[in-house]
């Protein structure tokens with residue numbers, strides 16, 4: 309469970325999020341809103357990449373301002389641009405990187421690498437140079453690099469922006485099959501029609517919050 313208690317975030321004079329109080333328990337939660345409305349900032353709060361200027365974020369009992377390391381272990385974060393996430397030159401090295409940092413054994417790393425590449429039909433990419441992957445392959449490898457670390461919660465910041473329709477569907481299927489709680493920031497309204505809850509951020513606050521059909525309709529009206 310994630311709780312935001314009166315969370316505000318300001319950058320200098322600019323108040324990006326203003327006194328948000330939310331409890332997040334659903335398995336699939338989407339966060340939508342206009343460009344610059346504060347969605348990425350909201351996502352980054354959830355694993356301590358961004359800290360509240362005031363108020364607090366509590367994730368399964370961990371206060372983000374005090375337990376940053378533990379929080380980042382618990383909450384996997386998929387960045388919008390996979391080039392910011394893929395850090396090693398070869399696919400299998402990249403997948404191993406996070407696991408090594410967490411102290412996984414060699415056997416465990418090999419088994420998890422095999423499993424995740426097979427799961428997404430990418431076993432033939434194991435020794436592929438990461439910079440030569442297509443945008444969609446990179447996005448899937450970036451997501452895989454987070455999933456192999458077994459986070460309890462997955463936060464994704466626009467995971468389908470670079471993708472063609474086929475790869476969007478691959479990512480949507482991959483996300484649908486995850487056992488974890490997933491929070492997705494997105495402009496891709498097709499991706500979230502099956503979600504449990506959609507939150508619209510606007511003007512620093514929550515404009516709408518509820519099931520996809522009615523919240524997406526309210527958002528479309530707001531943007532009209």
Ligand SMILES: Nc1ncnc2c1ncn2[C@@H]1O[C@H](COP(=O)(O)OP(=O)(O)OP(=O)(O)O)[C@@H](O)[C@H]1O
Nearest residue numbers: 319320322324341342343344345346347348349350
């Ligand atoms: N580290 C930072 N320092 C200063 N300003 C920031 C910082 N991070 C975000 N902002 C500002 O906060 C506002 C919200 O940014 P954010 O990236 O959260 O929006 P977003 O809703 O994710 O936008 P988009 O849909 O365009 O990705 C923007 O005006 C941005 O310039």
